[in-house]
Ligand SMILES: Nc1ncnc2c1ncn2[C@@H]1O[C@H](COP(=O)(O)OP(=O)(O)OP(=O)(O)O)[C@@H](O)[C@H]1O
């Protein structure tokens with residue numbers, strides 16, 4: 001990925017609740033027009049970090065700069081640049097989705113017919129047009145979440161922040177929201193996403209920061225993170241013929257290879273960057289008279305990455 005301009009610079013950002021350290025000296029840069037995913041289990045400090053970025057919570061130490069504006073010193077400027085879909089929608093109980101979004105459209109600069117049009121579009125896209133006149137307390141949890149998320153798509157802020165945007169939302173709704181978030185990025189917004197779903201982080205994020213116990217423990221593209229696991233790729237070759245010790249030593253000699261196992265008529269190689277090394281390994285085998293019958297390779301999943309950096313599975317960490 002080309003590294004763009006820095007949209008958000010986070011410097012030693014820290015939050016204590018009383019004596020409890022919820023966010024622990026986070027340092028991070030988010031580039032313009034990327035989707036940056038904060039991936040972490042419940043209680044990791046994701047929402048606390050986002051609430052500091054939007055100036056709802058004051059940092060205990062450190063700060064962040066949004067397009068150069070300090071969240072501590074220029075909160076109004078910062079607020080003019082950001083829009084957030086909160087994790088827990090705080091909709092006023094007797095208002096309807098239509099009223100809430102019309103109000104939001106007006107705050108976002110739409111007038112009259114244009115406001116009604118943009119709200120109708122988004123409610124239709126979100127499959128909420130039929131429910132537009134229900135009161136907020138009559139909506140299901142997933143419907144309330146849809147209204148909350150819809151606000152950001154109306155506003156199209158320069159920095160769009162989504163705190164677990166698809167929690168409680170059904171599968172088709174998730175895919176629709178993921179596509180729309182990508183669309184927002186393609187139209188020029190910088191997106192921050194907090195999630196505890198590995199799949200969501202993987203498919204949506206240009207880069208991911210793994211957050212665990214208030215700290216960022218790893219940052220990179222999903223691919224970079226997977227490649228940092230030693231021996232994280234697995235290559236399995238089913239063969240005919242004889243493997244000489246010389247050949248096995250040669251395979252073990254590649255710096256990217258961390259382990260070679262022979263299981264019956266299969267060689268299993270644990271390595272990094274399998275896609276780069278595969279042609280050379282196949283050439284070694286063929287040159288040594290080994291008949292390659294099938295090749296199977298898999299990359300590590302984000303689950304493997306999470307375990308590598310935190311020592312626990314994300315579900316167990318909950
Ligand atoms: N207002 C508060 N007062 C005291 N402690 C809080 C408060 N809000 C959050 N915490 C604590 O701070 C830690 C981080 O919470 P936070 O909500 O930021 O986590 P999260 O990563 O967003 O988790 P989740 O995936 O459950 O939303 C947790 O241990 C939580 O109990």
Ligand SMILES: [Mg+2]
Nearest residue numbers: 046047048087
């Ligand atoms: Mg949260």
